[in-house]
Amino acid sequence: MFVTDTPLRHPVPSLPRGYRLGAVHAGIKRNASREDVTLVVSDRPAAAAGVYTTNLVYAAPVALDRSRTPGRGLRGVVINSGNANACTGSRGLDDARRMAEVAGRELGVAGEAMLVMSTGIIGEFLPMATVEQGIAAAAAVLGDDEQAAVTAARGMMTTDTRPKIAGGGFIADGTACTVFGMAKGAAMIGPKLATMLAVVITDAALEPEDAQRLLAAAAEETFNCVSVDGHMSTNDTVLFLANGAAGGGPLQGAGLEACGRTLHAVCESLAREMADDGEGATHVMRIEVTGAAGRDAARQIARTIADSPLVKTAVHGADPNWGRIVSAAGYSGVALDPARLVLRLNGTLLFQAGAPVSFDAAAVSASIQGNRETLIELAVGDGPGRIRFHSSDLTADYVRLNADYHT
Amino acid sequence: MFVTDTPLRHPVPSLPRGYRLGAVHAGIKRNASREDVTLVVSDRPAAAAGVYTTNLVYAAPVALDRSRTPGRGLRGVVINSGNANACTGSRGLDDARRMAEVAGRELGVAGEAMLVMSTGIIGEFLPMATVEQGIAAAAAVLGDDEQAAVTAARGMMTTDTRPKIAGGGFIADGTACTVFGMAKGAAMIGPKLATMLAVVITDAALEPEDAQRLLAAAAEETFNCVSVDGHMSTNDTVLFLANGAAGGGPLQGAGLEACGRTLHAVCESLAREMADDGEGATHVMRIEVTGAAGRDAARQIARTIADSPLVKTAVHGADPNWGRIVSAAGYSGVALDPARLVLRLNGTLLFQAGAPVSFDAAAVSASIQGNRETLIELAVGDGPGRIRFHSSDLTADYVRLNADYHT
Numbered sequence: 156m157f158v159t160d161t162p163l164r165h166p167v168p169s170l171p172r173g174y175r176l177g178a179v180h181a182g183i184k185r186n187a188s189r190e191d192v193t194l195v196v197s198d199r200p201a202a203a204a205g206v207y208t209t210n211l212v213y214a215a216p217v218a219l220d221r222s223r224t225p226g227r228g229l230r231g232v233v234i235n236s237g238n239a240n241a242c243t244g245s246r247g248l249d250d251a252r253r254m255a256e257v258a259g260r261e262l263g264v265a266g267e268a269m270l271v272m273s274t275g276i277i278g279e280f281l282p283m284a285t286v287e288q289g290i291a292a293a294a295a296v297l298g299d300d301e302q303a304a305v306t307a308a309r310g311m312m313t314t315d316t317r318p319k320i321a322g323g324g325f326i327a328d329g330t331a332c333t334v335f336g337m338a339k340g341a342a343m344i345g346p347k348l349a350t351m352l353a354v355v356i357t358d359a360a361l362e363p364e365d366a367q368r369l370l371a372a373a374a375e376e377t378f379n380c381v382s383v384d385g386h387m388s389t390n391d392t393v394l395f396l397a398n399g400a401a402g403g404g405p406l407q408g409a410g411l412e413a414c415g416r417t418l419h420a421v422c423e424s425l426a427r428e429m430a431d432d433g434e435g436a437t438h439v440m441r442i443e444v445t446g447a448a449g450r451d452a453a454r455q456i457a458r459t460i461a462d463s464p465l466v467k468t469a470v471h472g473a474d475p476n477w478g479r480i481v482s483a484a485g486y487s488g489v490a491l492d493p494a495r496l497v498l499r500l501n502g503t504l505l506f507q508a509g510a511p512v513s514f515d516a517a518a519v520s521a522s523i524q525g526n527r528e529t530l531i532e533l534a535v536g537d538g539p540g541r542i543r544f545h546s547s548d549l550t551a552d553y554v555r556l557n558a559d560y561h562t
Numbered sequence: 563m564f565v566t567d568t569p570l571r572h573p574v575p576s577l578p579r580g581y582r583l584g585a586v587h588a589g590i591k592r593n594a595s596r597e598d599v600t601l602v603v604s605d606r607p608a609a610a611a612g613v614y615t616t617n618l619v620y621a622a623p624v625a626l627d628r629s630r631t632p633g634r635g636l637r638g639v640v641i642n643s644g645n646a647n648a649c650t651g652s653r654g655l656d657d658a659r660r661m662a663e664v665a666g667r668e669l670g671v672a673g674e675a676m677l678v679m680s681t682g683i684i685g686e687f688l689p690m691a692t693v694e695q696g697i698a699a700a701a702a703v704l705g706d707d708e709q710a711a712v713t714a715a716r717g718m719m720t721t722d723t724r725p726k727i728a729g730g731g732f733i734a735d736g737t738a739c740t741v742f743g744m745a746k747g748a749a750m751i752g753p754k755l756a757t758m759l760a761v762v763i764t765d766a767a768l769e770p771e772d773a774q775r776l777l778a779a780a781a782e783e784t785f786n787c788v789s790v791d792g793h794m795s796t797n798d799t800v801l802f803l804a805n806g807a808a809g810g811g812p813l814q815g816a817g818l819e820a821c822g823r824t825l826h827a828v829c830e831s832l833a834r835e836m837a838d839d840g841e842g843a844t845h846v847m848r849i850e851v852t853g854a855a856g857r858d859a860a861r862q863i864a865r866t867i868a869d870s871p872l873v874k875t876a877v878h879g880a881d882p883n884w885g886r887i888v889s890a891a892g893y894s895g896v897a898l899d900p901a902r903l904v905l906r907l908n909g910t911l912l913f914q915a916g917a918p919v920s921f922d923a924a925a926v927s928a929s930i931q932g933n934r935e936t937l938i939e940l941a942v943g944d945g946p947g948r949i950r951f952h953s954s955d956l957t958a959d960y961v962r963l964n965a966d967y968h969t
Binding site for chain 2: 209212213242245247384386387389464478483493509511549551554555559
């Protein structure tokens with residue numbers, strides 16, 4: 156078993172066939188024990204899909220990747236952490252292109268076949284000499300074992316306390332296929348469209364349009380349903396590569412559906428890990444809103460609850476202060492009837508029919524205190540709309556981490 | 563000069579003629595040194611206007627006051643702190659009506675002539691015996707001096723560290739008129755419509771419709787432009803009473819305009835005080851957005867910056883981390899061109915033309931560190947829309963106050 160100094164929450168899943176990963180410390184981050192340049196490489200052309208931040212202030216690598224996905228013939232992703240290459244103008248775009256070029260040169264593929272991701276401080280130019288040297292070094296340490304997978308995931312990290320990895324498999328047309336994903340994100344996690352960096356790879360064969368459709372659907376219910384602080388990043392990107400190394404032609408019908416289900420499970424695991432590892436978090440909040448008019452309405456209610464500093468601090472304080480939850484629903488912008496709200500916290504009924512109900516506050520407080528996950532269930536009516544949303548609590552450590560991050 | 567144990571930021575302004583105020587500790591709050599029942603009484607019928615929370619989950623007193631404003635013949639306001647009378651169903655509405663009845667009985671006026679405000683914990687029924695005894699006691703201590711004004715303002719407080727009072731005067735048709743306002747609010751301060759409790763009284767004569775129009779206009783640019791944590795309360799209420807004790811007929815034309823300007827100044831002072839006294843705040847952020855398509859667009863951008871935990875913690879850490887400000891503007895939902903953004907922090911240019919500019923980070927950090935107010939100026943284009951928005955920074959003390967509030 157491979158050993159790492161950062162705790163892993165799950166066993167490391169297998170990599171799909173035909174991929175190699177690697178990461179090194181190049182020097183973008185000051186701490187020499189932190190990898191900061193990562194490569195994900197497919198040994199053959201892959202279909203690629205991407206979903207991106209909807210922030211109008213978006214980073215250079217987002218602009219570059221948008222122009223290359225969905226597409227076919229892609230060969231990998233080059234990733235740096237420690238610098239977001241955002242708000243860097245035309246020089247930033249040149250730098251992102253140059254990262255793809257250098258990675259292509261080191262790997263013997265076209266620069267246009269590479270995608271790029273960056274994460275870290277906004278508004279500083281990339282130290283390109285350091286980055287280029289890092290790309291060459293990463294290309295020399297590529298592997299397809301557990302160590303390679305974990306090191307690559309570490310190479311994406313900024314304030315994350317642990318790498319985030321998930322995997323799964325499915326059978327399509329008699330062929331066993333594997334899906335592997337890795338992600339980073341612990342702050343500037345906002346709840347609209349993809350909200351962090353994630354790379355998901357599979358050895359299934361997919362048409363680019365199918366890959367894009369599956370990814371968009373999965374992101375909508377996973378990465379789009381997580382929030383740490385409601386601040387939408389400039390760099391949010393989820394990439395999905397499908398290289399077909401498992402054999403067989405492009406998936407269709409039931410095989411495509413099976414791939415979509417596995418992709419969804421991998422994305423959900425990564426998204427939940429992000430909330431769980433939210434900066435300073437002592438609790439992950441799982442918010443289940445049901446009975447809304449539609450999914451978007453349910454998500455809007457859940458997001459408003461998830462982002463309220465008063466709800467977040469109440470959970471941190473193990474305080475069943477349900478008025479904060481109900482009042483957040485009330486200002487979500489979604490039409491609702493307060494008399495029809497039914498709220499449960501860790502399974503205990505706290506509010507219904509517009510009035511308080513009697514409950515054992517000490518017992519509910521103890522259940523919040525004693526569990527990493529706090530479950531908030533809010534029924535708002537009898538509509539079909541429902542959502543599961545993950546968030547983290549708000550602690551003094553979040554404040555400390557973010558008051559001190561830059562300097 | 564009157565002495566208080568809570569620091570006042572400004573000299574206590576004069577009360578308008580024909581009003582008496584008073585507050586007592588009745589026992590809704592545990593701390594016996596904290597007043598919790600307040601009366602504001604006009605000695606003659608007054609025109610009354612109100613603006614209220616847009617939260618769909620609104621408290622009983624909000625429902626009651628909405629039905630009574632705008633109106634004429636009002637005689638005062640009865641206020642309790644320590645309990646919001648929110649999410650309390652039909653019993654809560656009965657309790658709010660009963661507060662008005664009891665106040666009317668003690669003052670010798672009709673119960674229907676009284677307005678009601680409550681603030682404090684959500685979801686608990688009012689201890690009516692305590693409240694009723696408090697109303698009777700408050701009616702016995704009414705006064706029109708500084709002490710009465712400050713005690714009344716103290717009686718509205720929850721986690722506020724000081725009473726919030728503002729006043730002003732104007733001449734209309736040769737008659738000197740006075741405006742006096744008091745407010746409370748340090749958390750659950752969200753940026754849509756009126757966002758806390760405030761009572762503003764004047765001895766000018768106003769038609770109810772004019773009072774409503776002036777109040778709505780003032781609230782739009784003052785209370786509607788302040789945020790502590792973005793969580794919209796269930797109880798937000800601003801009331802405006804005009805009793806005509808200064809003499810003369812209802813204001814029109816230039817006199818009405820003068821009244822509106824004074825009302826605006828009083829509301830702006832109270833709103834700024836709320837951000838300044840935000841729970842745990844070490845800085846008040848003044849955000850000036852200019853060049854937007856319209857006022858609503860400017861406010862939406864300012865509010866998104868104001869509510870970002872990453873911007874708030876950067877200000878707390880005296881960190882000129884402008885990427886957080888620019889990226890918040892980018893996800894505000896308002897269409898904008900990143901290349902046209904021009905950002906200044908405490909007067910220093912940090913970002914323009916889509917790329918970083920060189921600046922003295924240590925000097926900007928020192929200027930944040932050394933001043934209670936941090937000025938964020940963001941020009942987004944050349945449109946006519948502009949707004950001034952006040953907010954507070956986010957500190958570990960905010961987390962502590964709100965993780966521990968309930969229990």
